[in-house]
Amino acid sequence: MSVRIVGIDCATDPKRVGYAFARYHGGRTVVETVDIGSATVAPVDAIASWLREDAGPALLALDAPLGWPAPLGQALPMHQAGQPLRAPAVRLVGTSPDVRV
Numbered sequence: 001m002s003v004r005i006v007g008i009d010c011a012t013d014p015k016r017v018g019y020a021f022a023r024y025h026g027g028r029t030v031v032e033t034v035d036i037g038s039a040t041v042a043p044v045d046a047i048a049s050w051l052r053e054d055a056g057p058a059l060l061a062l063d064a065p066l067g068w069p070a071p072l073g074q075a076l077p078m079h080q081a082g083q084p085l086r087a088p089a090v091r092l093v094g095t096s097p098d099v100r101v
Contacts, residue, residue, distance in 0.1 A: 004058040005029065006047055012089070017043040021050050024059075069093055 002025040009018035014037040021033040033050075037043040051058055068076070072092040079085060085092060 001025075002056055004051065004054070004056060005061065006051070006058065007061045008043070008047070008063060010063045012093075013037075014042050014044075015039065019043055019047060 002023055005020075005022040005024060007020040007022070011017045017037045019035060019037075020031055022029050022031045035046065037046075069092065071087070075085060075087060075092055
C-alpha cells in the first residue's frame, strides 16, 4: 500500500508556509516536492490539488506547537485582538536562529 504524506511548516503568513509532498511505499519514503506559499498559489490550494491526484490514504503532518514561546506568552495578556503586537513578531514567535539572523 502507498501512503501520501504532506508535511506542513505552519506560519501566520501564507507566503511563509512551507510544505513537502512525499510517498511511503514498500518501506521507503520518497520526497516528491518541497515548496512554500507564494503570492499566486496559496499552500492550501497546492496541497488540495496534490491530494486530489489519487484517492489513496494520506497522512498530514502539521507543525503544531503545544505551547507558546515565552516572549509571546508574556506579550499576550497586554494584547487586544485586531491590534498590532507591540514587538516584532520574530521576537515573539521566532526560534533562536530566526532571532540571530
